[in-house]
Amino acid sequence: MTDKDIEAKVRELLALVLEKPIPAAQPVSRANEPKWDSLKHVELIFALEDTFGVRFSEQDMAGLDSIQSIVAALGRRHAA
């Protein structure tokens, strides 16, 4: 799975969780998306874990605060 594939899937999951479209290439983070609240963050983490077959540590979770950081974290796991 390439980073591009991962990003497309992450955007799809984020759109489902936030119940709003996430256009390709639009940078999205918790800092600039008010609907990405603490409950939605948990829902997104679980959706990522179920979809990608990974498990994030508590420490990881707080850092997964943008599409970019999520793609990077998933990319590292797939490369490992």
Add this chain to the structure above:
Amino acid sequence: MRHDIHLQGPGFALRPVTETDSDFIIGLRTDPELGKFINASSPRREDQIAWMQKYYARAGDYYFLVTRHDGTPEGTIALYDVTGEGSDKRGEWGRWILKRGSMAAVESALLIYQAAFERLDLGMVYCRTVALNQPVVSFHTSCGLATFGIVPNNMIRDGKSYDAVEQRLMLTNWPAVRANLSTKAERLARHLPPPGNPARTKIGI
């Protein structure tokens, strides 16, 4: 007021605050990021302890420390202005501050609602969030609270007034909210390091 409500969830717990928590509370409330949407606090321990003495004397005010199961403090939360009788009994929750990066938001909300509906028998709980604090307003909506309206000039800080959004949870909606938050809190708790292990355990894939 002095109270003795202790609640334990799958990953976190609530216990009454005491003067010994003063330094931790000051640290949270004076953090420029964490404290920007709450009433300003003094950084002096004497002031915090004086505030606590007034709090102890105030009826209908239940202030909690959010902790991990090993007792490590994670944040604060409170239920106050509890008034009324029977199904009209209601209270506001707030003073909600968690350490940066904390994953205790969902569970601490669950526990404060448990305190409200299952220990204090309230018929309704409301919260007033500074309207600019959109992620918290969104959090309450995501949890299932209904937006009641805007409270003008609800907070004055540094000479500037801020409107708040009032959101409410009725006892009748509590079972659905409880089920939703409980499911998430239980799964989230499986990601926490076991009690007694302060190192944030890295869980691999």
